[in-house]
Amino acid sequence: MQPDLVRVRLARPRLIRRSLPHTPRRWLTLLLAVIVAGSALGLAGVSTNAFGLGTLYQRALSKVERILAGPPPDRATLPTVTVTPKPATPSPSPSQKPPVPSGQPTPKPTARPTPIPRVGIDVDIVAKHGPEFAHELRDDWCAPAGVTTALAILGLGAPTDAREREIASRVHEWDSYVDSHNGEWGPAAIALALKAYGADGYAIVAYESRADALRGAAKAILDTNSPAILMAWRGAHTWVMTGFRADADPRQFDDARVIGAYIDDPWYPWVSSIWGPSDPPGTFQNNAEMIRNFLAWKRPEGHYPDRDGKFIVVIPTIPRG
Numbered sequence: 001m002q003p004d005l006v007r008v009r010l011a012r013p014r015l016i017r018r019s020l021p022h023t024p025r026r027w028l029t030l031l032l033a034v035i036v037a038g039s040a041l042g043l044a045g046v047s048t049n050a051f052g053l054g055t056l057y058q059r060a061l062s063k064v065e066r067i068l069a070g071p072p073p074d075r076a077t078l079p080t081v082t083v084t085p086k087p088a089t090p091s092p093s094p095s096q097k098p099p100v101p102s103g104q105p106t107p108k109p110t111a112r113p114t115p116i117p118r119v120g121i122d123v124d125i126v127a128k129h130g131p132e133f134a135h136e137l138r139d140d141w142c143a144p145a146g147v148t149t150a151l152a153i154l155g156l157g158a159p160t161d162a163r164e165r166e167i168a169s170r171v172h173e174w175d176s177y178v179d180s181h182n183g184e185w186g187p188a189a190i191a192l193a194l195k196a197y198g199a200d201g202y203a204i205v206a207y208e209s210r211a212d213a214l215r216g217a218a219k220a221i222l223d224t225n226s227p228a229i230l231m232a233w234r235g236a237h238t239w240v241m242t243g244f245r246a247d248a249d250p251r252q253f254d255d256a257r258v259i260g261a262y263i264d265d266p267w268y269p270w271v272s273s274i275w276g277p278s279d280p281p282g283t284f285q286n287n288a289e290m291i292r293n294f295l296a297w298k299r300p301e302g303h304y305p306d307r308d309g310k311f312i313v314v315i316p317t318i319p320r321g
Contacts, residue, residue, distance in 0.1 A: 072183035077176040078191050080204045080306040085212055086254055116252050123218075124243030124262045125225055126153060129282025134159035136266040137168075143185035144168040145266035146238035147193045149281075150227050153242065154320065156198045167193055181301040187231055187314050190238070194314075199226070201318030206310035210294060213311035214258035217241055219250040226316035230261075233275060235297040235312060240264040242282070260286040 126132055134148035144167040152159040171184045174193055179186030191202040201224075207213035217228040221243065230239040243262035250256040263285050268278040275293065279285070285293070297307040 072175050072177040072180060074177045077174075077179050078188040078204055080187070080206050080304075080312070082206045082306065082310065083208075083212065083216060085208055116249075118248045118253060120245070120247050121249050121256075122243075122245045123222065124282070125221060125227065126242045126262070126264075126282060129242075129262075129264065129280070132159060133264055133268075133281040134164050134266065135268060137161060137164055139270070141168055142238040142266045143190050144171070144193070146229055146240050146264075147190055147197070149240045149264050149266065150194060150229065151197050151199060153227050153240075154199050167197070170196070181299070181304075187229075187235075187312055190229060190314050199316075201316060202229075203315050203317055205313050205315045206297075206307055207313065208310060210290065210296075210311050211257065213294070213313050214244065214261060214290065215246075215250050215256055217261070217313050217315065218244040218246060218256075218258050220315045220317070222249075222251055224316040224319045226318075226320055227264075228316060229314035230263075230294055231297065231312040231314070232293045232295070234295045235299050235307070237275075238266060239294070240266075245284070260284050260290060 132149055132152040134145045134152065136142045136145035141164065144164050147167050148157075148159045148164045151157050151163075157163055170193070171189060173196070174189040175184050175186070176188065177183075179188040187204045191204060194200075194202050205213075205216060207216060213230075217230065220226070220228055221241070228241045230241050231237070232239045241261045241263055244258050245260050246256045246258045248256040250258070261284070262282055263279070264281040265278045265283075267275075268280055271277045294311065296309050297304065297312050298309070
């Protein structure tokens with residue numbers, strides 16, 4: 001016998017509605033919560049450069065800063081001095097001595113100075129690289145980082161983040177349209193920044209060839225015991241040159257060939273999508289690397305009559321102890 005079946009009337013299920021905020025105060029609270037959450041995610045992405053957010057943020061910030069600063073001032077600044085290559089000196093031909101008259105004593109040969117031996121030279125004014133180095137805190141701060149590094153090499157202050165930020169914040173004291181059509185940093189601004197912090201005597205020199213530029217920089221390093229600054233990547237980047245290797249002393253031989261340079265690259269340890277990975281401070285960049293990175297000046301923002309097609313170096317001119 002089956003038990004009685006009891007029919008139970010099923011109740012229609014009630015839908016639970018989650019009500020949206022009805023008051024402006026609740027809407028404001030919800031909006032603030034979304035903003036805070038989005039800001040937290042954005043800051044995390046920028047700080048870790050996730051998906052390139054940090055780089056994009058820095059570039060956007062740079063554009064905003066340039067807009068707020070206005071166009072670069074049209075004012076005089078340090079000139080760019082062009083150095084023309086010296087003409088090749090021909091080897092002296094042996095001279096014919098006049099015959100000695102009969103009955104006269106033969107003249108004694110005059111003593112000739114001992115020729116200077118042509119030997120290779122390897123120089124780096126930084127004994128141990130690393131403590132002097134300043135990495136660029138933003139991807140458009142290679143110049144203030146290079147200035148910070150050079151000052152540290154010269155014993156004019158530690159290469160701290162605070163020092164680099166301070167130098168970067170003062171760029172509008174030194175920028176000019178003739179130096180940088182984009183505003184902010186150009187080689188003249190670099191030289192003026194060095195002067196402002198105690199490293200006077202830096203000059204902007206344009207060379208017709210890479211070989212002449214490296215020889216000129218090498219000679220200046222020897223003469224002054226100070227770093228030179230190469231305008232690498234067609235003038236878009238700053239390399240601090242602290243030494244070199246050459247097949248002869250450039251102070252003694254005008255045709256000395258520099259085969260590479262010791263470089264502090266402010267871009268390190270970042271990797272460029274165009275120029276590739278950067279190297280640690282003090283890396284010897286051989287001739288192939290100099291050909292790849294130290295290129296003639298060519299800027300997309302316009303013409304620079306004194307610099308276009310030339311190799312630009314910020315050269316020290318005053319010796320230091």
